[in-house]
Amino acid sequence: MGEEEEVSNTQIIFNGYIDGFPTESAMTVKASTIKLKVPNGCNDAVLVKTLYLSCDPYMRSRMSKIDDNYIPIFTPGLPILGNGVAKVVDSSNPNYKKGELICGMFGWEEYCLVKSTDILLKIEHTDVPLSYYTGILGWAGISAYIGIYEISCPKKGESVFISAASGAVGQLVGQFAKLLGCYVVGSAGSKHKVDLLKNKFGFDDAFNYKEETDLNAALKRYFPEGIDVYFDNVGGEMLDVVLLNMNLNGRIIACGMISQYNLKEPQGVRNLFKVVAKQIRMQGFLASSYVHLFPKFLDFVIPLVREGKITYVEDIAQGLESAPAALIGLFSGRNLGKQLVCVASE
Amino acid sequence: MGEEEEVSNTQIIFNGYIDGFPTESAMTVKASTIKLKVPNGCNDAVLVKTLYLSCDPYMRSRMSKIDDNYIPIFTPGLPILGNGVAKVVDSSNPNYKKGELICGMFGWEEYCLVKSTDILLKIEHTDVPLSYYTGILGWAGISAYIGIYEISCPKKGESVFISAASGAVGQLVGQFAKLLGCYVVGSAGSKHKVDLLKNKFGFDDAFNYKEETDLNAALKRYFPEGIDVYFDNVGGEMLDVVLLNMNLNGRIIACGMISQYNLKEPQGVRNLFKVVAKQIRMQGFLASSYVHLFPKFLDFVIPLVREGKITYVEDIAQGLESAPAALIGLFSGRNLGKQLVCVASE
Structure with a gap:
C-alpha cells in the first residue's frame, strides 16, 4: 500500500x-x-x-x-x-x-x-x-498519584475513603493508600465492583452505594472513627454525607463529580460548614497542570506494575x-x- | 470591702x-x-x-x-x-x-x-x-492573620474578596491584604458599612450585598478578571456565586458561615464542581488550633496598631x-x- x-x-x-x-x-x-x-x-x-x-x-x-x-x-x-x-x-x-x-x-x-x-x-x-x-500510566494514574502523594499525603493508619473506587482512578488511589499503610474503603455501584475492591485491589472494605438506603449510616459503619482523606470522584450527595464524617484536619481531594455532569442543575451540598468546623482542606485539581510530574510518576509506578505490586x-x-x-x-x-x-x- | x-x-x-x-x-x-x-x-x-x-x-x-x-x-x-x-x-x-x-x-x-x-x-x-x-488582638485578629498569612498567602496584585467585610475579622483581612499589595473588595449589609470599607479601611471597593439583585453580576462587575482569594465569613449563596468567579488556583478561606447558622437546614451550594475545574483550594480553620501563633501574631500586629497602619x-x-x-x-x-x-x- x-x-x-x-x-x-x-x-x-x-x-x-x-x-x-x-x-x-x-x-x-x-x-x-x-x-x-x-x-x-x-x-x-x-x-x-x-x-x-x-x-x-x-x-x-x-x-x-x-x-x-x-x-x-x-x-x-x-x-x-x-x-x-x-x-x-x-x-x-x-x-x-x-x-x-x-x-x-x-x-x-x-x-x-x-x-x-x-x-x-x-x-x-x-x-x-x-x-x-x-x-494507569496515563492521566488516570497520575491523577491518583497527585491526589495521594502530592495533595493529601495520608499517613500510615489514617483512613481513606474513595468513591467510584473501582474506576480508572479509584482503583489506583486505594492501592496507593494501602501501600502507605492506610485503612481504605471504597464505594462502587455493583456487587461485582465491590468484590473487585475487596478481593483484587486489597481494599480493607467496600460497599455498594446503590444498596445503602442511608449513606451516612453506611459511612459511620465503615468509618466508626471518621474519615481522614476522601478522594472524591462523584460529588453531590456522597460528598455531602462524607462531610458529616470527616475528621479534624481531613483532606478532600476533588478529582471529579460524575454524579453531577448530566444534571441540568447540580445538587446542592449542604454540609459545607464542616469545612470550617473540622478544618478540612478541599483541593481540586486538573491532572493537566501536573504534566511535569509524568517522568517522576512513571519512574514510581512502572516498577510497581512490573513487580505485580499494583493491579489494574x-x-x-x-x-x-x-x-x-x-x-x-x-x-x-x-x-x-x-x-x-x-x-x-x- | x-x-x-x-x-x-x-x-x-x-x-x-x-x-x-x-x-x-x-x-x-x-x-x-x-x-x-x-x-x-x-x-x-x-x-x-x-x-x-x-x-x-x-x-x-x-x-x-x-x-x-x-x-x-x-x-x-x-x-x-x-x-x-x-x-x-x-x-x-x-x-x-x-x-x-x-x-x-x-x-x-x-x-x-x-x-x-x-x-x-x-x-x-x-x-x-x-x-x-x-x-484585633484576640481571636478575630489571629483569624484574619491565619487566613491571609498562613493559608492563602495572596501575592501582590492578586484579587481578594471578603464577605461580612466590616466585621471583626473582615476589616482586618482587607487591611492585611492591602498591606500585601492586593486588589481588595468587600461586601457588607449597609451603606454605612460600605462607606467604612472604602473610606476607613482602604478597600479598593465595596458593595452592599442587600442592594444587589444579582450577586453573580455584582462580582463580575467588581472582579472582571476573577477572584484569586475569597475570605468567606458567610457561606451559603454568596459562596455559591463566588465559586463561579474564582480564578484558576484560587483559594477560599472558610472562616465562618454566618448566613447558615440560624437555618433549620443549610442552603445547598451547587457550584462545587468549580473546585475541580479551577483547581481551588478551600481550607477551613479554627483559630483555636493556631494558639501557638499568638506571640508571633502580636509581634506583627501591635506595631501596626501603634503606627496607625491598621485601623480597628x-x-x-x-x-x-x-x-x-x-x-x-x-x-x-x-x-x-x-x-x-x-x-x-x-
Missing part, C-alpha cells in the same frame, strides 16, 4: 451540543478515507494510527455549551477528541519518527493527523501493556464502532474498571 | 437550647452574688473581674443541640461563655497574680471563677486599648445587661465593626 493511497478511516463524529444524560445519538460512526501521509506544507505534524482510546467522564463536559467551560467544547461535525495511544505512520516533526509509539490527544478515528504536538509523550517502556498508557483492571471495548457505547456506559457505571477502546492492535 | 464579703454579680444565663433565629429570650439577666475569693480547696484557679466580653457568631452554635457539634454546648441555667478581657481579683494559681490582666474564656458575669486556666493569656502590652484583646472599628455595648441584645444583633448585622460589651472599666 503506497503512502499516497487513500485508506478507509472510520470516525466517531460529534453531532452537536447536548443537555442531560448523554446517549449514543450524540455521536455518529462515519465512514471516511485518509491518505497516510502528512499533507505538504503541514509542518511539525504527525499522522498516527490509533491503537487505544480512553473513555473519561470529563469528556461529558466537552459535549455541552456551558459558559466559562474549563475545557474547549467538541466541534460539531468533527471527531470526538480524547486521550489515547497511537503509532506514528508519518511525520513532518523531527521529534517523532515513523513507527514510534506515542500518547496524546487524538481524534476518535482510525488514523489521525495531529498538528499540535506539544502534548504528545513518547512511550519509552513497552514491557507493560500498551493500553495501560490510557489509564481494564474494560476494553473492541473496535472503534463500540466507542460511543463505551463512553456513554461510563455514566451508568456499566464499565468494570478503566474503560477504553481497542481500535487496532499494533 | 473585705475579700470574704459577697458582692452583687449580674449574670447572663443561658435559658436552654434554641432553634432558628436567636432572640434575647434565649438569655436571662440574673442578679446574683459572689465572694471575691477563690474558694478553699479550689487549686490553680483565678477569680476575675470581667472588663470586656466579645460577641462572636460562632457562639450561636453553642446554643443548639446538634449531633457532633464542634464545640461544647452552653449549659442551660449557667452563664453564657465567651472570650473576654478580665482582671485577676484573687488567685490560687501561681502563674496569675492579683491585679494582672488576662484574656480567656469567661462566663458572662461581672465576676467569674475560672478553674481551667490552660487557655488564659496574660496581657503584656497595655499601651493599646484593652478592648482590642477581644478583637469596634461597636461597644455598655454594661453587661446590654450583652444579650449585642449578641443577637450580630445575626441581623446590627453591629458596625467588632461587637463587644464593656462590662466594667478597669
Whole structure:
C-alpha cells in the first residue's frame, strides 16, 4: 500500500451540543478515507494510527455549551477528541519518527493527523501493556498519584475513603493508600465492583452505594472513627454525607463529580460548614497542570506494575464502532474498571 | 470591702437550647452574688473581674443541640461563655497574680471563677486599648492573620474578596491584604458599612450585598478578571456565586458561615464542581488550633496598631445587661465593626 493511497478511516463524529444524560445519538460512526501521509506544507505534524482510546467522564463536559467551560467544547461535525495511544505512520516533526509509539490527544478515528504536538509523550517502556498508557500510566494514574502523594499525603493508619473506587482512578488511589499503610474503603455501584475492591485491589472494605438506603449510616459503619482523606470522584450527595464524617484536619481531594455532569442543575451540598468546623482542606485539581510530574510518576509506578505490586483492571471495548457505547456506559457505571477502546492492535 | 464579703454579680444565663433565629429570650439577666475569693480547696484557679466580653457568631452554635457539634454546648441555667478581657481579683494559681490582666474564656458575669486556666493569656502590652484583646488582638485578629498569612498567602496584585467585610475579622483581612499589595473588595449589609470599607479601611471597593439583585453580576462587575482569594465569613449563596468567579488556583478561606447558622437546614451550594475545574483550594480553620501563633501574631500586629497602619472599628455595648441584645444583633448585622460589651472599666 503506497503512502499516497487513500485508506478507509472510520470516525466517531460529534453531532452537536447536548443537555442531560448523554446517549449514543450524540455521536455518529462515519465512514471516511485518509491518505497516510502528512499533507505538504503541514509542518511539525504527525499522522498516527490509533491503537487505544480512553473513555473519561470529563469528556461529558466537552459535549455541552456551558459558559466559562474549563475545557474547549467538541466541534460539531468533527471527531470526538480524547486521550489515547497511537503509532506514528508519518511525520513532518523531527521529534517523532515513523513507527514510534506515542500518547496524546487524538481524534476518535482510525488514523489521525495531529498538528499540535506539544502534548504528545513518547512511550519509552513497552514491557507493560500498551493500553495501560490510557489509564494507569496515563492521566488516570497520575491523577491518583497527585491526589495521594502530592495533595493529601495520608499517613500510615489514617483512613481513606474513595468513591467510584473501582474506576480508572479509584482503583489506583486505594492501592496507593494501602501501600502507605492506610485503612481504605471504597464505594462502587455493583456487587461485582465491590468484590473487585475487596478481593483484587486489597481494599480493607467496600460497599455498594446503590444498596445503602442511608449513606451516612453506611459511612459511620465503615468509618466508626471518621474519615481522614476522601478522594472524591462523584460529588453531590456522597460528598455531602462524607462531610458529616470527616475528621479534624481531613483532606478532600476533588478529582471529579460524575454524579453531577448530566444534571441540568447540580445538587446542592449542604454540609459545607464542616469545612470550617473540622478544618478540612478541599483541593481540586486538573491532572493537566501536573504534566511535569509524568517522568517522576512513571519512574514510581512502572516498577510497581512490573513487580505485580499494583493491579489494574481494564474494560476494553473492541473496535472503534463500540466507542460511543463505551463512553456513554461510563455514566451508568456499566464499565468494570478503566474503560477504553481497542481500535487496532499494533 | 473585705475579700470574704459577697458582692452583687449580674449574670447572663443561658435559658436552654434554641432553634432558628436567636432572640434575647434565649438569655436571662440574673442578679446574683459572689465572694471575691477563690474558694478553699479550689487549686490553680483565678477569680476575675470581667472588663470586656466579645460577641462572636460562632457562639450561636453553642446554643443548639446538634449531633457532633464542634464545640461544647452552653449549659442551660449557667452563664453564657465567651472570650473576654478580665482582671485577676484573687488567685490560687501561681502563674496569675492579683491585679494582672488576662484574656480567656469567661462566663458572662461581672465576676467569674475560672478553674481551667490552660487557655488564659496574660496581657503584656497595655499601651493599646484593652478592648482590642477581644478583637484585633484576640481571636478575630489571629483569624484574619491565619487566613491571609498562613493559608492563602495572596501575592501582590492578586484579587481578594471578603464577605461580612466590616466585621471583626473582615476589616482586618482587607487591611492585611492591602498591606500585601492586593486588589481588595468587600461586601457588607449597609451603606454605612460600605462607606467604612472604602473610606476607613482602604478597600479598593465595596458593595452592599442587600442592594444587589444579582450577586453573580455584582462580582463580575467588581472582579472582571476573577477572584484569586475569597475570605468567606458567610457561606451559603454568596459562596455559591463566588465559586463561579474564582480564578484558576484560587483559594477560599472558610472562616465562618454566618448566613447558615440560624437555618433549620443549610442552603445547598451547587457550584462545587468549580473546585475541580479551577483547581481551588478551600481550607477551613479554627483559630483555636493556631494558639501557638499568638506571640508571633502580636509581634506583627501591635506595631501596626501603634503606627496607625491598621485601623480597628469596634461597636461597644455598655454594661453587661446590654450583652444579650449585642449578641443577637450580630445575626441581623446590627453591629458596625467588632461587637463587644464593656462590662466594667478597669
